[in-house]
Amino acid sequence: MNFTRWSARLPGTQRRAAARNEQAVSPDRRGEGSVPAARVEQLNDVRPVPGVDELGAREVLDHVPSLVALLHGPDHRVAYVNDAYAAAFGARPVGVPARGALPELEAIGLLPLLDQVLRSGKPRTVKSRKAPDGRSYTFTCTPVTEGEGRGVLVFATDVTDHAEAAERLRASERRQRETAVTLQRSLLPQELEEPDDLRVAATYHPGGTEAAVGGDWYDVITLGGGRTALVIGDVMGRGVRAAAVMGQLRTAVRAYARLDLPPHEILQLLDVLAMEIDANQIATCVYAIHDPNEGRLVYASAGHLPILVRDENGTVRRADEPTGPPLGTGGWMHASGSVPLAPGSTAVLYTDGLVERRNEDLDEGIAALERALAGATGSPQVVCDRLVRSAGVTPEHDDDVAVLVLQHPARKGAESELFRNAALELLGGIEAAPRARAFASGVLTSWRFPTELHDLGVLAASELVANSLQHGTPPMRLRLRRTDRRLIIEVTDGDDHLPRRRRAEPGDESGRGIAIVATIASHWGSRRTPGGGKAVWCEFLLPKPGS
Numbered sequence: 001m002n003f004t005r006w007s008a009r010l011p012g013t014q015r016r017a018a019a020r021n022e023q024a025v026s027p028d029r030r031g032e033g034s035v036p037a038a039r040v041e042q043l044n045d046v047r048p049v050p051g052v053d054e055l056g057a058r059e060v061l062d063h064v065p066s067l068v069a070l071l072h073g074p075d076h077r078v079a080y081v082n083d084a085y086a087a088a089f090g091a092r093p094v095g096v097p098a099r100g101a102l103p104e105l106e107a108i109g110l111l112p113l114l115d116q117v118l119r120s121g122k123p124r125t126v127k128s129r130k131a132p133d134g135r136s137y138t139f140t141c142t143p144v145t146e147g148e149g150r151g152v153l154v155f156a157t158d159v160t161d162h163a164e165a166a167e168r169l170r171a172s173e174r175r176q177r178e179t180a181v182t183l184q185r186s187l188l189p190q191e192l193e194e195p196d197d198l199r200v201a202a203t204y205h206p207g208g209t210e211a212a213v214g215g216d217w218y219d220v221i222t223l224g225g226g227r228t229a230l231v232i233g234d235v236m237g238r239g240v241r242a243a244a245v246m247g248q249l250r251t252a253v254r255a256y257a258r259l260d261l262p263p264h265e266i267l268q269l270l271d272v273l274a275m276e277i278d279a280n281q282i283a284t285c286v287y288a289i290h291d292p293n294e295g296r297l298v299y300a301s302a303g304h305l306p307i308l309v310r311d312e313n314g315t316v317r318r319a320d321e322p323t324g325p326p327l328g329t330g331g332w333m334h335a336s337g338s339v340p341l342a343p344g345s346t347a348v349l350y351t352d353g354l355v356e357r358r359n360e361d362l363d364e365g366i367a368a369l370e371r372a373l374a375g376a377t378g379s380p381q382v383v384c385d386r387l388v389r390s391a392g393v394t395p396e397h398d399d400d401v402a403v404l405v406l407q408h409p410a411r412k413g414a415e416s417e418l419f420r421n422a423a424l425e426l427l428g429g430i431e432a433a434p435r436a437r438a439f440a441s442g443v444l445t446s447w448r449f450p451t452e453l454h455d456l457g458v459l460a461a462s463e464l465v466a467n468s469l470q471h472g473t474p475p476m477r478l479r480l481r482r483t484d485r486r487l488i489i490e491v492t493d494g495d496d497h498l499p500r501r502r503r504a505e506p507g508d509e510s511g512r513g514i515a516i517v518a519t520i521a522s523h524w525g526s527r528r529t530p531g532g533g534k535a536v537w538c539e540f541l542l543p544k545p546g547s
Contacts, residue, residue, distance in 0.1 A: 067137065067156035071098055072149060076114050078102065079151065088133055104132050105154070110139060114152050117141045128163045136163035183240070187247040192220045195228040196483035197292040197419070199407045201380035203388060207353055207399040214400030215242035215283065216351045217250045221257045224525045225537035226292050226481055226488050229257045232349040232404050233285035233304070236326075245281050249274065249327070253287070260527035263287045263300035264334040267327070271302065274328035282328040286349055290341060290406070293421070293479065297341040300334050302327045305352060305366065308373055312344025312410060316370045336530075343410035346383060348373055353399035354391050365391075380405040418484040420447060426465060426476035426491075436465040436478050440489070443480050449487070453540060456520050457487055460538050463513040464491040467499060467536065482542075486522070490537040498526045498534055 061068045061082045069092070070080040076098035086092065089104050098105055098114070105111055108129045117124050123142040130136050137156040144153050185204065192200050202218050215235025222228055231253050235242045252273050256266050266287045274283060286307060288299035299307060299319065303326035307319040319339040324332050341347055348369075355365030372390035376383045383405045393401050411419055422443045426432040440461035444454045461478060468476050472493030481488040501514045514536075518524050521538035528534050 066158070067154075069102065069154040069156075070144070070151060071114065071154065072151040074118065075099075076111070076118075076152065085156075088131075088135075107132050108139075110141075110154075113139075113141055114154075117143050117152050118150060128159055128166070130163070135160040183243055187243060187250065188217055189219055193222050193228075195220070195222055195290075196485050197226060197408065198228055198290060199380050199409060200230075200405065201384050202402070202404045203381075203384045204403075205353075205388065205393055205395075205397060205401040207397050207401065214238050214353075215246040216353070216400040216402035217246045218349070218402050218404045219250060219253060220404075220406075221254055223257060223260055223289070224523050224539065225490055225527075225535070226483070226539075227260075228290045230288045230290065230349060230404060230406060231257075231285065232351065232402060233283055233327075234351045234400075234402070235281060235283040237281065241278075242281070245274075245277055245283065248277055249283060249285070253285075260525060262336050262528075262530065263289055263298055264336040267300045267302050267324070267334040271327045271330060271332070271334075275330055279328065282326040284326045284352075288347075288349070290408070292408075293481070295340065295342050295408075296338045297347060298336055298338045300324075300336045302334065305350060305355065307339060308348045308350075308366075308370060309339050309341060310346045310348075310373050310376075311340075311342065314374050316374050318366070318370065341408050343408050346373070346376075346380075346405065346407045348383075348387065349404040349406075350387075351400065351402045353397065353401035354387070354393065354403060356399065380407050383407075415484075418482070420482050421479070422481075423477055423479045426468070426474075426478055430469060432469060432476070433462065433465055437462045439478065440480060444487075447482055450543070453487065453542070456540060457489060460517050460521055460540075461489050461491075463517050464489060464536055464538065467491075467513040468493045471495065471497065471499065472534070484542075486542055487540045488537060489539070490535055492529060492533055492535045494531075494533040496528050496532055496534050498528065499536060 058080070061080075064082060065084055067085040067088055068080075068082040069078065069085055071077065072079045078092050078094050078096055078098060078101045080094070081092045089102075092101050099111060105114075108131055110126070110129070113124050113126065121143050123140060125138065125140045127138045128136050129139060136159050138159050140155045140157075142153045142155065144151050188204055189202075192202060194200070200220050202220075204216065204218075207214060215237065216233070217235075218232040220228065220230055231250075233246070233249060235246045235249070249270060252270060253266070256269050261269075267285065270285060274281070283302075284304040285302045286299055286304040288297050288307065290297050297307070297309070297319075301323040303323065306323070308316055309319065310316045317339065319337065322335040322337050324334045339347075350369070352362075355369050356362055357365060369387065369391065372387055373383075376386045378386075384403050387403060387405075388401065391401075422439075424436060424439045426436060437458055440458045441454070444457045449457065457480075461480070465476075465478055468491045472495040474494055476491065476493040479490045479492070481490070499514050501518050514524070517538050522541045524536075524538035526534055526536045
């Protein structure tokens with residue numbers, strides 16, 4: 001092969017040569033103008049510079065610091081390798097197919113690319129491939145022709161420094177992301193509280209691959225008296241600031257929940273707090289309370305997506321109203337709503353990452369989630385996983401996803417004996433107290449409680465009823481409830497004045513009832529009821545089987 005015929009023709013060569021000819025000084029004008037005589041002598045002494053067109057290809061390529069190889073024919077026989085290529089991989093025999101003569105190209109998978117370039121007649125580039133010598137190269141394969149012959153010019157640039165810098169950057173980003181995700185997860189509950197009457201599960205999937213964390217959170221809070229608070233929220237934006245705001249809001253929710261306020265009052269407190277934390281940072285939130293005695297989920301929403309409830313027949317209901325603006329906007333009075341949550345029902349609380357897509361309407365995403373929930377059965381964790389899979393959430397998902405699933409199981413058979421309710425309307429005056437004691441004694445006897453627990457339960461019921469008769473107003477009711485873990489005694493009346501535990505002086509004739517209840521019970525508390533009255537409750541932990 002006559003290698004000199006594979007000459008290099010660089011774009012713009014002809015234009016530069018023409019420009020040099022135009023700027024050359026003609027012999028008859030060299031003495032004119034203001035050019036000094038010495039300068040004229042220098043111009044006369046200028047030696048001609050050879051043009052690029054006059055250089056041979058081998059002369060150019062032999063001095064190129066990049067790796068160059070010329071391959072000819074369908075089996076890519078070696079026609080030439082330059083000095084840089086030989087220095088990197090050793091001398092290569094001419095006329096031998098590349099598969100045997102250039103094992104380094106086969107090792108990095110470049111031979112199929114050579115076939116593509118030869119067939120298509122179009123150049124191809126692969127970036128940052130690591131060669132057997134341990135260095136990284138970017139390979140550009142360009143088709144070349146010589147008469148009837150065809151070949152491929154392989155041009156490799158050493159990008160090892162860039163590749164190592166990029167890998168260090170990727171490693172740094174991975175570490176930052178791992179740190180950010182660890183921070184986010186540490187702000188979420190490590191273990192969900194387990195209510196007596198509900199089964200719950202939650203999942204969290206961080207979105208995207210960058211180091212920025214999101215502000216999604218969820219929580220389950222047992223309020224006492226058999227009631228459970230459930231909350232899910234999403235702080236707008238991403239980054240450590242969003243996660244920090246989320247952590248403060250979640251901590252505040254747990255503190256406010258202990259006040260046992262209605263959901264809309266909790267959101268009012270959170271709204272004020274959100275403005276104090278950061279007036280430019282807003283968040284959405286749903287706060288819900290489940291009371292097993294009522295079989296409903298009472299909730300309030302601050303700009304969050306609707307709760308979905310699936311009944312035991314598979315029908316899904318969307319709890320749309322009422323919904324107020326997000327937290328941190330101020331000037332809005334939130335309101336509470338309710339949705340049935342009968343035994344056998346499943347409720348789902350979620351953040352927008354589960355249903356929101358760039359090219360779809362939000363309602364379409366919620367409708368798709370409803371269809372997925374209608375066919376999702378099994379434990380709460382199974383339902384969680386199925387909903388996430390049906391939404392197409394992957395590790396590359398571009399938004400955080402938080403899902404909280406709760407089930408109110410329909411208990412049958414022997415299990416139903418562990419969950420019992422009994423209630424008595426307290427009518428009349430002081431004669432209601434002995435009736436309440438007799439009622440409590442009979443119920444606790446029928447539930448086959450140990451003698452000690454029976455006596456403590458009757459005493460607590462008597463003290464709570466006496467307190468209500470003395471300080472409350474009708475209507476009054478005594479309710480006893482047992483679960484598989486505890487006995488709950490609750491008295492409601494029409495007065496909204498909450499009792500408090502105080503130290504009774506030796507001469508006082510009253511003020512000892514709540515102190516007695518607080519001493520003998522595992523927990524006690526009080527709250528205002530929606531109708532304007534109050535409920536006072538206490539609970540006793542049941543002994544574990546076999547203890």
